[in-house]
Amino acid sequence: MDLAVEMREITKVFKKVAANDKVNFNLKKGSIHGLLGENGAGKTTLMNCLYGLYQPESGKIFINGKNVRIDSPQKAMSLGVGMVHQHFMLVRPMTVVENIMLGLSSKRGPFLDTDRVERELLALSKRFNLNLEPKAKIWQLSVGEQQRVEILSALYRGAEILILDEPTAVLTPNEAQELFGILRMMRNDGKSVILISHKLEEILAIVDEVTVLRDGRLVGQAQVTAETTKRDLTSMMVGRDVLFNFKHETLKTGATKLMVNHLGARNDKGLPALKEVSFSISAGEILGFAGVDGNGQKELCEVLTGLRPTTSGEICLNGKELNRSSPKTFINEGIAHIPEDRHKTGLAMNMGIARNLILKNFSQSGFSSRGLLNFRAIKKNAERLMEEYAIKANGVHTKVKDLSGGNQQKVILARELSSKPEIIIANQPTRGLDIGATEYVRQKLLEESAKGAGVLLISADLEEILQLSDRIAVLYDGQIMGILGRNASVEEIGLLMAGVRTEEVEVC
Amino acid sequence: MLKENGIVKGFCHSVLPAVVTIALAFGVSALLLLFSSHSPIEAFSTLLTSAFGSPSRIAEVLIKTAPLMVMALGISVAFKSQVWNIGGDGQFTLGAIFAAFVALNLNLPGFIVLPVSFLAAFLGGALWGGLAGYLRAKFNANEVITTLMLNYVASYLLSWLIRYPMIDPDGHGFPQTSLLAQQYQLPIILSGTRLHVGILIALMIVLLGYLFWRSSLGFRIDLVGENEEAAKYCGINVSKTIILTMVISAGLCGVAGWGEVVGVQYRLLDNISSGYGNLAIVIALLGNLNPFGIAVSSFFFAALLVGGNTMQLMEGIPFSLITVIQGLVIVFVISRVVYTQWRDNVANRHFNRGAR
Ligand SMILES: Nc1ncnc2c1ncn2[C@@H]1O[C@H](COP(=O)(O)OP(=O)(O)OP(=O)(O)O)[C@@H](O)[C@H]1O
Ligand SMILES: [Mg+2]
Numbered sequence: 001m002d003l004a005v006e007m008r009e010i011t012k013v014f015k016k017v018a019a020n021d022k023v024n025f026n027l028k029k030g031s032i033h034g035l036l037g038e039n040g041a042g043k044t045t046l047m048n049c050l051y052g053l054y055q056p057e058s059g060k061i062f063i064n065g066k067n068v069r070i071d072s073p074q075k076a077m078s079l080g081v082g083m084v085h086q087h088f089m090l091v092r093p094m095t096v097v098e099n100i101m102l103g104l105s106s107k108r109g110p111f112l113d114t115d116r117v118e119r120e121l122l123a124l125s126k127r128f129n130l131n132l133e134p135k136a137k138i139w140q141l142s143v144g145e146q147q148r149v150e151i152l153s154a155l156y157r158g159a160e161i162l163i164l165d166e167p168t169a170v171l172t173p174n175e176a177q178e179l180f181g182i183l184r185m186m187r188n189d190g191k192s193v194i195l196i197s198h199k200l201e202e203i204l205a206i207v208d209e210v211t212v213l214r215d216g217r218l219v220g221q222a223q224v225t226a227e228t229t230k231r232d233l234t235s236m237m238v239g240r241d242v243l244f245n246f247k248h249e250t251l252k253t254g255a256t257k258l259m260v261n262h263l264g265a266r267n268d269k270g271l272p273a274l275k276e277v278s279f280s281i282s283a284g285e286i287l288g289f290a291g292v293d294g295n296g297q298k299e300l301c302e303v304l305t306g307l308r309p310t311t312s313g314e315i316c317l318n319g320k321e322l323n324r325s326s327p328k329t330f331i332n333e334g335i336a337h338i339p340e341d342r343h344k345t346g347l348a349m350n351m352g353i354a355r356n357l358i359l360k361n362f363s364q365s366g367f368s369s370r371g372l373l374n375f376r377a378i379k380k381n382a383e384r385l386m387e388e389y390a391i392k393a394n395g396v397h398t399k400v401k402d403l404s405g406g407n408q409q410k411v412i413l414a415r416e417l418s419s420k421p422e423i424i425i426a427n428q429p430t431r432g433l434d435i436g437a438t439e440y441v442r443q444k445l446l447e448e449s450a451k452g453a454g455v456l457l458i459s460a461d462l463e464e465i466l467q468l469s470d471r472i473a474v475l476y477d478g479q480i481m482g483i484l485g486r487n488a489s490v491e492e493i494g495l496l497m498a499g500v501r502t503e504e505v506e507v508c
Numbered sequence: 509m510l511k512e513n514g515i516v517k518g519f520c521h522s523v524l525p526a527v528v529t530i531a532l533a534f535g536v537s538a539l540l541l542l543f544s545s546h547s548p549i550e551a552f553s554t555l556l557t558s559a560f561g562s563p564s565r566i567a568e569v570l571i572k573t574a575p576l577m578v579m580a581l582g583i584s585v586a587f588k589s590q591v592w593n594i595g596g597d598g599q600f601t602l603g604a605i606f607a608a609f610v611a612l613n614l615n616l617p618g619f620i621v622l623p624v625s626f627l628a629a630f631l632g633g634a635l636w637g638g639l640a641g642y643l644r645a646k647f648n649a650n651e652v653i654t655t656l657m658l659n660y661v662a663s664y665l666l667s668w669l670i671r672y673p674m675i676d677p678d679g680h681g682f683p684q685t686s687l688l689a690q691q692y693q694l695p696i697i698l699s700g701t702r703l704h705v706g707i708l709i710a711l712m713i714v715l716l717g718y719l720f721w722r723s724s725l726g727f728r729i730d731l732v733g734e735n736e737e738a739a740k741y742c743g744i745n746v747s748k749t750i751i752l753t754m755v756i757s758a759g760l761c762g763v764a765g766w767g768e769v770v771g772v773q774y775r776l777l778d779n780i781s782s783g784y785g786n787l788a789i790v791i792a793l794l795g796n797l798n799p800f801g802i803a804v805s806s807f808f809f810a811a812l813l814v815g816g817n818t819m820q821l822m823e824g825i826p827f828s829l830i831t832v833i834q835g836l837v838i839v840f841v842i843s844r845v846v847y848t849q850w851r852d853n854v855a856n857r858h859f860n861r862g863a864r
Contacts, residue, residue, distance in 0.1 A: 307740060328743035337741070345741045348734040359731070360742045363724040371723045 003065065004029040004161050004192040005050065005081075010059035012045050014402065017394055019045040020056065021216045027161065029064075032183055032193045034203040034224070036237055037213035038434040039406025040392035043196050046213070047163050051083040052076040063161075082154030083163040086170070086405065086432070088146050092139040096132055097121060100153045117156075124155055128185050143293050144175035151182065162186065163194045166405070168202055169431050172292055172460050172497075180206045198406075198434050200230045212236045238436060254283035257454040258304075258423050263313035265303045273299040275478045277313070281423065281454035286445065287483075288469030289458040290493050296478040297458045298340055301427045304456070305337045306330040317423065331360055334422030338412055338429045340458075346412040352397035354382035357415050385414040390437065405432045417444050424448060427458045442468060462490060522798035526805045529794055529844065533836035540832060551829055554822070559815035567701035571772060572810035574710040575600070575764035579788035580806055581717045582633075582760025584797040589733035589753045595640060595655025596761045597785030598662035599633035603762025605666060606632030607769045608685055608776040611692045612674070618691035625692075626766050633762020634755040636662065641754025645747035651754070659785070670776050684777040694771040704771040713760070717799035729753050761785070793841045809834075 005027040012020040019042045027033050035043050048054045050061065052070040061068055063079050070076050076083070090099050097118050121134045130148045138146060147167060154162055164183075168176040183193050183206060197203055203210060204224060210233065211221045220236050222228075258281040267273035273296050281287045291297060302308035304315065306327040315322045317333050339345040347356055358367050358378055367377055382396035389410045393403055400408055409432050416424065426445065430438040445468060449455050459465050465472055472488055474481045474496035481496040538548035560566050579596050586593035610625040636658055643649035667683070676686035694704040720726045732739045732749045739746055768780055791809055795801030816830035 305741075326743070326745070327740060328745070331743040339741060344735075345737050348731055348738050350734055351731075355727070359738065362727050368724040371725065372719065373722050373724055373727060375722075 002029045003027065004063070005194075006062040006065075007046070007050065008060045008062070010046060010049055010056045010061070012042075012049055012054055012056045015394060018216050020049070020213075022059070023213065023216070023218045024221075025211055025218070026221065027192050027194060028209065029192055030187055030190045031208040032187055032195060032206055034207035034210040035194055035196045035213070036198075036203065036210055036233060038237060039410070039432075039437055040404040041213040041237075042216040043213055044165055044404065045216075047083065047165060047194065047196065050076070051081060051163060077154075077157050077159070080158055080160035081163070082157060082159030082161070084147065084150040084154060084165065084167060086166045088150055090138045090146060090149060093137065095135050095137050096141075096149050096152070097134040099138060099149065100156055104157070121152060121156060125152060128152075128155065128182050128189075130182060142175075143170050144172070144178065147171070147179070148182070155186075159191070161192045161194070163196075165196045166198070166432060167195070168197060168199060170293065170460070173462060176202065198432070198438070200233050200435065203233065204228060204230065214239065234435060237434075254452065256280050257283050257285075257318060258456075259316040260304070261314050261316075263300075263303060263315065264311040265299050265308055266311060267299055272311075273478050274303065277478070277480055279473055279480060279483060281456060283452045283454060284449050285470045286449050286455040286457055286468050288465035288472045289456065289475055290462060290465050290472055291458075291475035291497055293460055295475045297427060297475060299478075300475070301337060301339065301425050301456075301458065304330075304423075304425055305335055334420070336416040336419050336421035336424045338416050338424070338426045340427040342408055342412055347400050347408060349401040350399055352399055353386065353391065353393055353403070353411055354378050354396040356400050356411050357382050357385055359415060360419065385418060388418075389414040389440070406434055406437060409433055410437060413441055413444075417441075417448060421448065421453050424453055424455045426455060428460065429457070430459070430461070430464065462493065465493075466490070519800050522796065522800045523804045525796040525844070526794050526801045526808070529837060529840045530805075530808055532840055533833050536836055537829060537833050541829070554819060555815045555829065558818035558822070559811040561818075563698065564701045565814060565818065567698055567703035568814045569807070569810045570703055570707045572813055573807045574706040574771075575767050575784055576788055576791055576806035576810055577710045577803055578713055578767070579761050579764040579784055580791035580795065580802045581714060581799060582757045582764070583788050583792040584717075584795070584799075584802060585720075585729065585760070586637075586753055586757035587792060588797050589729045589750070591641070591644065591733075591750055591753050591757070592652045593637060593640070593655050593754060593757050594652055594789060595637065595658050595758070595785070596788050597781040597783065598655065598659035599636045599758040599761035600765040600768070600781040600785060601659075601662040601666050602632035602636040603629035603765030604632075604769045604776060604780050605669060605765075606762065607766040608674070608688075611688050611770060612685060621692050622694070622770065625770060626763065629762045629766030629769075630759040631762070633765065634759035637754040637758020637761070638751060640758075641751040644754075645750045663779070666776065666780065667778060670778065674776065676775075685775045688770065688774045692770060693774050694767070702772070704767075706767040706771040709767070711803070713763070714799045714803050717802075721799070725752075761788075790838055790841060793845055794837060 003026050005025070007023065007025040009022045009024060010020050011018060011022055023042070023046055025046060035047070037043050045054065049056045050070065052072045052075050055071060061070060063081070068079060070079065070081070091102070097114055100121065101112065101114070101117055118134045124130070125132045125134070130152050132145065132148055132152060138149070141149065147170070151162065167179060171179060180202070183195070186193060195207060207224050209221065209223055212219050212233070214237065260280065261278050263274055263277040264272065265274040277300065279287065289297060289300070299308060303310055306322070306325050306329060310323060317335070320333070322330060322333065343349060348359065355378070358381065362368060362373065367374055367381070379396055385391070386393065386396065391407050391410045391414065393407060400411060403411070413429060424445065429445070430441050433441060442464070445455055445457065457465065457468060470486055471483055472486065472493060473483045474493060476497060476499045481499065481501055484492060534552070541548040541551055558565070559569055579600060583593055583596055607625040607629040610628045611621055614621050614624060637655070640651045640654040640658060643654050644651045670683045670685055674685045676682065676684055679686065694706055697703055697705050697708070721730070728744055728749055731742065732744060732746055736746055739749070764784065765781065769776065773780065787809055791802060791805045795803070795805040812830055812834055816827065819827040819830065
């Protein structure tokens with residue numbers, strides 16, 4: 001079979017450390033190719049080289065057998081290479097067509113030929129089952145739909161080779177299945193796809209071949225057949241076996257820690273985002289929140305950390321009322337928060353790791369004395385946490401923006417989980433983490449709850465919810481549809497997630 | 509920029525941007541001189557002797573260095589927090605007014621009046637800047653506009669004060685206050701010159717500035733400038749921090765005004781800030797908002813000012829050289845700022861949105 005992409009001996013060095021070290025990568029035409037590796041292995045870097053965002057120090061790239069130099073994304077697109085990043089780059093108040101037309105030249109000279117583009121987009125959307133309405137405004141779309149807009153945009157620009165960097169991290173299982181349907185259709189159409197993912201089930205389900213990176217080096221390329229197992233992939237990635245199943249000890253909860261009654265709040269557009277939300281979390285309990293993204297999860301977390309005002313209801317922690325308290329009070333009362341948007345909220349990207357690890361407690365006695373920061377203690381703390389959470393970086397002062405996605409997430413986790421919290425509000429805590437780190441974080445959440453903390457766990461990954469939670473609440477349109485026991489079935493949860501109320505709803 | 513590694517290495521790192529920019533400016537002006545068939549060596553050596561040729565000239569350079577240094581340091585505190593305080597002149601003026609008021613009216617020994625007037629000057633500047641900070645924090649009023657407008661208010665306030673309520677009664681109607689008593693003037697540290705103790709105070713303030721960025725308050729201000737949303741998430745009161753930033757920034761500008769009143773003029777008169785405010789902005793940026801970088805940069809600009817003044821009195825030397833060098837430095841500084849912003853923007857577009 002012909003190769004759509006051949007990358008030969010690609011080396012990319014950042015500050016003397018090789019993120020890619022003589023990596024070879026071959027993509028067959030008309031195939032779906034998985035790119036695997038632990039956090040910081042160099043997957044994104046390799047793909048950024050292919051998409052023209054980085055120039056490798058050495059190595060050659062061939063597209064359809066032709067040696068090319070890709071010095072910008074524009075060049076990549078002209079060669080038929082498209083890339084969908086994990087976060088989208090869409091202009092929210094504009095429509096789908098308008099977003100796709102941005103940066104394209106019109107065939108009608110100075111005038112926009114919106115109608116023609118719209119027709120073409122509609123046809124393209126039909127052909128690949130993207131199910132998009134070109135006139136819809138971006139902000140009205142779900143995350144999954146926005147992702148499809150990015151794919152449509154790449155296809156419209158003539159992409160024959162599509163790179164998807166952790167596309168399913170933000171999707172619900174259903175949305176992920178839809179995405180895979182689209183990818184299969186593209187494969188049948190002769191297009192080639194590169195898929196980066198940490199979710200091995202997905203890789204096994206859809207890809208034809210995998211390439212595995214470890215520490216910037218190629219460790220293997222293999223066909224994926226019906227016989228391939230998760231274990232095969234992990235031992236390639238990590239170089240050893242990883243435990244997949246661990247036991248959740250039986251319920252042994254204590255006194256009520258967090259109590260939320262009839263909570264209401266508005267979203268950024270001023271519309272009601274939380275309606276009459278009531279629940280409680282006991283010491284030692286993990287309360288999972290299932291639900292499609294955008295049904296009030298973000299607002300719930302913000303209300304519970306003082307970042308968003310409530311319009312009604314009350315929040316009590318250990319019997320103390322916290323309504324209208326400042327974020328500082330919530331922090332001081334021991335509420336840790338792993339926010340959904342790590343770049344905008346959770347991190348100061350231009351500061352070093354050490355500083356990001358003390359973002360919330362730099363003025364406390366351990367890290368500053370008489371108003372001056374204690375750099376020795378700050379560095380020690382960073383060294384300890386980097387070791388404990390396996391944060392891969394050149395040093396404690398490496399700027400967070402220079403870390404790989406998974407390692408950025410680990411910085412937040414290390415900071416929040418090491419604060420001896422009373423309550424942990426974890427919004428998508430394992431998003432973007434590799435298997436090893438995911439297991440570690442889940443273990444850590446169980447450990448903290450065993451020590452008596454209450455955990456509020458929000459995740460798009462139902463499996464994660466089922467694995468960790470003692471009880472499972474389902475959020476739909478800002479309301480709790482029901483709170484189920486830990487033995488709830490996926491079907492039951494799925495119905496509630498879709499807004500269908502069932503009979504046996506347990507009231508908390 | 510605060511360095512967590514050694515002081516010496518940190519110092520070199522922090523003065524480097526300023527030194528490189530200045531060297532570039534000299535290089536380009538040397539080329540320009542060559543093109544206009546002047547000898548660069550001759551011109552630069554004249555400049556050197558004009559600025560440092562005698563003890564009194566060196567003294568003049570240091571006298572000018574002090575206010576520029578303190579003011580630029582003040583400006584840098586705000587800039588670091590992404591608060592664009594361009595009202596240094598107004599805050600300087602208010603500091604001068606407060607200092608003069610105390611020194612003219614408080615009939616106590618010098619060792620009490622001088623510190624009190626120092627604090628008053630800080631307070632005067634801080635009020636002026638704090639007002640802009642408050643408007644920004646509460647009503648999101650653009651501080652570039654408010655601080656600039658407050659400059660005019662300050663300058664008219666000064667004009668009015670020295671013409672009516674504070675005018676020197678024995679001054680034949682000349683618009684200035686009466687002279688400060690000898691004991692309220694800063695001591696001279698190099699006899700035979702005007703060099704007063706202000707430069708030492710300024711250097712101490714620079715050291716404090718270095719410590720400031722290693723303090724938890726400095727960290728807080730840094731974080732708010734870096735990412736307001738993250739700062740909120742970390743429990744920081746952003747409005748309060750912005751006001752505090754302006755208070756510190758403007759207070760330092762006020763202190764520069766104090767030095768001018770009790771160290772140089774010994775009285776209030778029109779236009780007392782002599783446009784140091786704009787220079788201080790350039791110096792703060794040239795020094796890369798770093799205390800040591802600012803110290804070096806302000807010394808350089810003071811030397812240019814003094815050298816320029818002296819050279820105007822000489823013949824046969826293109827004294828517009830000074831203007832050219834100054835202009836080039838400004839152009840390079842602005843290019844650097846624009847370039848870094850552009851670079852960060854590009855990086856943001858591609859990566860901060862989660863490309864990884
Ligand atoms: N702009 C940069 N500057 C410095 N170092 C970088 C930069 N980008 C990436 N790196 C480093 O290169 C290595 C590989 O990063 P990369 O983002 O490719 O990892 P990844 O495989 O995509 O990991 P993840 O699964 O966490 O997203 C990391 O150690 C990272 O710290
Ligand atoms: Mg990545």
